[in-house]
Amino acid sequence: MLRVAVVGSGPSGCYTAQSLVQRDPGVHVDVLDRLPCPYGLVRYGVAPDHEKIKSLQGALRTVLEHERVRFLGGVPVGPGGVPADRLRRLYHAVVYCVGAATDRRLGIPGEDLPGSWPATGFVSWYSAHPDAADAGYVQGGVRSAVVIGVGNVAVDVVRMLARGAAELTGTDIPEAALGALAASRVREIHMVGRRGPSQARFTTRELRELGGLPDTDVLVDPAEAALDPAYRDPAALPAGPRRNVEAVRGFATAPATGAARRIRLRFFLRPVELLPRGGRVGAVRFERTAPDGHGGVTGTGRYEDIEARLVLRSVGYRGVPVAGLPFDATSGTVPHLAGRVLGEGGGVVPGVYVAGWIKRGPTGVIGTNRPCAKETVTSLLADAPVLIRAEPPGDPLPALRAEGVRPVPWAGWRAIERAEAELGGRLGRGVVKLPDWESLLRAAGAASG
Template identity: 40%
Template sequence: MTDQNTSDTSTTDSRPLRVAVVGAGPAGIYASDALMKSGVDVSIDLFERMPAPFGLIRYGVAPDHPRIKGIITALHKVLDKPQVRLIGNIDYGSDITLDDLKRFYDAVIFSTGANADRALSIPGIDLEGSYGAADFVSWYDGHPDVPRTWPLEAEKVAVLGVGNVALDVARVLAKTGDELLPTEIPANVYEGLKQNKALEVHVFGRRGPAQAKFTPLELRELDHSPNIEVIVDPEDIDYDAASEDARRNSKQVDMVANTLQDWAIRDVGSRPHKLFLHFFESPHEVLGEDGKVVGLRTERTELDGTGNVRGTGKYNDWDVQAVYRAVGYLSQNIAKLPFDEQAGTVPNEAGRVVADDTVEGKGRFMPGTYVTGWIKRGPVGLIGHTKGDANETVANLLEDRPDLPGAEDPREEAVIEFLEGKGTPYTTWEGWYRLDAHERALGEPEGRERVKVVERAEMFEASEPGKKA
């Protein structure tokens, strides 16, 4: 074992390869799994900014999606393995820096995901009553770093975007608080949703049904609520040659198109909340009065033969009092790494971080520094797609192993001594088991699987009783 003050820049053949993974969501856990399955002797520390693990699954998936949350079961099995250690409640950049990590680890993988809203540059987007979907998702998922209340005064609401996040937002807005009560939503979210006045939710896409990014199962789930009437205008069912090709070449595209067609030709029922899916309507302006949203103006579009659309010059005004943009997530800059502001990614080649003038690096790549998941390729695709990212990144990390700089102090206890020496509070995997049991106990009196804890202090106390956050 290397003395704490002695540099160990030799190869790691005589000891486990020490790897830090920053971000304990699916991407980071899949990377840890790939490392453990590689056959290489590894020792992994998984750093997470939140007191609890699982990232997007815990704080980015709608609470009425237990099927997706079931992914946690598979992630749990990875974190149960002895080669990986969770160190939660640690903020990269302040609690620990890249220089610190390179003291204790041979390589660092960043898997920090994307949790901000991509901008939409149309007039009026900053009016009161105009929101980013990511902020709303964080609220209803009980994220500790967002306000505890949400304004839900609007009776008519617009959601901009035709991906699964847009569907989640629309569905949560259209459901009643009591419908969502059996899920894990915290008390503040239930109380807020009980006061929700929305009776109409309008979802807008600028292209057609064949270009929608919904998954078929998630789309069909909209129609399962006894309170939501899903309505599609028959005039919005249109396909050009490229759209027809897309349907022939993708079973998923065809299933989405068929579902929308079926809804377009059926009679409108009597369920109290109406959820309209509009296509060929490109957001042009959020209309305001006295600084508040009073409407949305869209331009009617038409297919151009390639699956893209062009404007027709015809505009429609919609009576809405709130607008939610769900046009994509955006990753945030990571300290000491290069960053492509437009793409919202760290420049990389197959997971190897490309050095530039803003960061220190020898040669083309930053030594021992890697990315995976949405910070690597952008926030596209389903959760499972990050497995391929992880496998590629880990393969390149292991290929680089002979040339890795080598940790100065690779002892497993060294980073813990560092954090405790600074008085930095952290949570553990054992602590997650305690928090999990606490949340389940909160739900038990009401017959619910769990009630999610929101406050950081309560999360920390439940995870690590006796320690101070």
């Protein structure tokens, strides 16, 4: 019997576990997660109002309920938890599927002013991540916001800022975030990119959702968008960018209705400084850019200040070093060969693998994790005849407990689900997420062991 530990229970970890048990009937997989809840970014990164995408949890649940897969939540690996070298001795192989845990920075003056935040923190807050804190994102005086970035996370953030209580009450958003967003006075939201609409990273479906928000105008300056060489004749573009340009053109030609909220899509503006006012951010200074003829942009020396008491940067995720593993700081990934971790000298580290964002960087959509996991599993199973010669101890669970952790089993997660349904019932809503460690672990209760 081949015992494998998969560290991380998001899509990458689940697809890795699924591929292992489907391709080898002798494999048993423990899926470990630092959090007591599974599903990774599907639970803590997909916006509450995107219920169709969140329904992917059903497919991931099937994997974690497989008879040869065991979910163990609340098991940190590294400092404060199970040392990586100890984990390796408990299993024939360990696959790290830990994602990209932090955000990219802008690297400009004023970035750390109060009121300036990574979009990842805002997403974690409204998604009830237990490590997230209520930073007062939309406190009373905030009427204008700037979201820097033009990807799907940026669109999610803009949409959540513009939604009202009536549209969010039926979602699983935690009660505190619902109350804060319902009371928000944000009326002007700028989503800003340094290049044009043909090079934006959002998908057309998400972009068009903005146009369907109640009592909200989506505004685009036609002259600004027309700086994009592909804007006037997008026919030569690939399908995705072409549809994006067409959606932007639709917003640019639609008249404003005088709605209560305005979303302004801005292009060819590069942030250069966050300006303070009254002890927090008050505006963002942008430099106008222009296409350089090679797919990039160049500065023009012309500047524009956009008022903002809230700034959310959404310019990408970034991997962080994993304790006990080599790390490439430039790419934010673990060096590997087809998923096999490579040591400092370039040789393969026996029995240690990576999949997902920590392997390839934060690129692709959820489905991209399938072929990525398959490649890693192919490498692992090819190595299995050698790996299985070093027979580890029996069931690793007692040894994990001996390291001072208290794993939350699948039954503990199901107890959390019941508690969230009960909370929603008491509040007159559907399922409502528990937002903190204490309530999650209390809900898991006696089911944890």
